[in-house]
Amino acid sequence: MFDSHNIDDNFTIPSAIRSSTGGALQPSDTGGGTVFRDAEEIDLDAYDHIILLMSGGKDSIASAIRLEQAGVDMRKVEFWHHDIDGREGSSLKMDWMFMADYNRKLAAEFNVPLYFSWLKGGFEGEMLKQDAISQPDMVETPGGLITLERNLKLSKKNTRLKFPQQSASLAQRWCSSKLKIDVGRRAVNSQSRFHGKKVLVISGERRQESANRSKYNQYESHATNATKGKLNRLVNVWRPVLNWSEEDVWAALESRRITAPVPYRLGWTRSSCMKCIYNSPRVWATIRRHFPGEAEQIADYEEKFGVTISRKRLNVIDISDGVAPFNIDDAEALRQAVNQQYTLPVTTSDWKLPLGAFGSEGCGSV
Numbered sequence: 001m002f003d004s005h006n007i008d009d010n011f012t013i014p015s016a017i018r019s020s021t022g023g024a025l026q027p028s029d030t031g032g033g034t035v036f037r038d039a040e041e042i043d044l045d046a047y048d049h050i051i052l053l054m055s056g057g058k059d060s061i062a063s064a065i066r067l068e069q070a071g072v073d074m075r076k077v078e079f080w081h082h083d084i085d086g087r088e089g090s091s092l093k094m095d096w097m098f099m100a101d102y103n104r105k106l107a108a109e110f111n112v113p114l115y116f117s118w119l120k121g122g123f124e125g126e127m128l129k130q131d132a133i134s135q136p137d138m139v140e141t142p143g144g145l146i147t148l149e150r151n152l153k154l155s156k157k158n159t160r161l162k163f164p165q166q167s168a169s170l171a172q173r174w175c176s177s178k179l180k181i182d183v184g185r186r187a188v189n190s191q192s193r194f195h196g197k198k199v200l201v202i203s204g205e206r207r208q209e210s211a212n213r214s215k216y217n218q219y220e221s222h223a224t225n226a227t228k229g230k231l232n233r234l235v236n237v238w239r240p241v242l243n244w245s246e247e248d249v250w251a252a253l254e255s256r257r258i259t260a261p262v263p264y265r266l267g268w269t270r271s272s273c274m275k276c277i278y279n280s281p282r283v284w285a286t287i288r289r290h291f292p293g294e295a296e297q298i299a300d301y302e303e304k305f306g307v308t309i310s311r312k313r314l315n316v317i318d319i320s321d322g323v324a325p326f327n328i329d330d331a332e333a334l335r336q337a338v339n340q341q342y343t344l345p346v347t348t349s350d351w352k353l354p355l356g357a358f359g360s361e362g363c364g365s366v
């Protein structure tokens with residue numbers, strides 16, 4: 001949980017200092033490595049492009065709502081969604097099968113374009129890498145799909161043959177870095193439409209989610225910032241709901257009448273990969289009860305690799321044996337969970353808090 005005493009605010013300029021200069025923070029305020037631990041108000045109008053990293057979960061949806069409520073010109077906004085499983089026919093399906101289509105429907109609701117990107121081969125392809133470099137990244141752009149090949153001289157061959165490990169280190173928890181962060185970074189770097197522009201990347205982390213996230217800065221320069229080079233591309237990242245509570249997030253969804261996304265309706269406390277490496281035994285028990293064969297496929301890989309996801313060295317079947325699954329009575333959400341097409345309404349006039357709200361069951365990266 002959030003503990004303000006543990007926050008290392010070296011190199012941080014609290015937003016209170018800004019009030020002496022007046023007005024909302026400007027894009028150039030992050031120059032020279034300045035970071036803002038708190039930055040509730042920034043000048044959104046000063047940006048040319050606003051890229052919202054839309055996972056399809058409640059926090060990124062709340063971020064979109066905050067943009068709308070701030071009166072942002074939504075013509076500048078685009079959603080980016082990283083496809084965890086790629087599009088090359090992986091049968092592992094770590095992510096919810098409706099997630100891509102749900103994001104399409106969400107983008108339509110907010111009336112913004114949506115661009116997908118993914119590591120070719122997805123989670124399974126990267127996991128099975130053996131003395132090889134990663135496959136290219138695939139990026140949808142306004143001009144069409146582009147393939148970002150690897151630099152053969154700079155890319156090191158390696159072997160994974162195990163699931164990502166539950167670790168703050170992105171080298172070990174490689175799914176976050178290879179399937180999301182790197183893809184997003186390369187997607188910005190590879191598009192000339194951002195040259196000479198001011199770009200804002202929005203992500204929906206919240207401090208309450210974990211000790212790790214409690215230390216995040218709310219406003220800072222993004223890894224792709226290139227103001228010093230000839231590209232003259234300014235890229236900042238802003239986390240608009242970083243200081244929000246879970247109550248705030250659900251209230252935002254309710255006020256915009258956005259139906260709680262399906263994973264929460266099924267009892268998940270986070271909407272991340274369905275088969276996230278951080279799933280608790282109870283989540284695995286629920287997958288076994290309602291999605292036959294899915295956990296078994298993970299356990300088969302754990303056995304092949306001789307390495308389990310759990311540090312207790314129990315595979316996902318053994319760790320969930322005898323554990324009570326969630327008590328799901330939402331037949332509509334269960335049907336949706338096994339349908340690639342998202343067919344439920346995105347908004348509702350009969351808003352309900354879902355089963356997974358305010359739960360503590362582990363699932364989703366920290």
Ligand code: SF4
Binds near residue numbers: 273277365
């Ligand atoms: S949600 Fe879980 S499994 Fe999926 S990329 Fe994040 S940490 Fe990895």
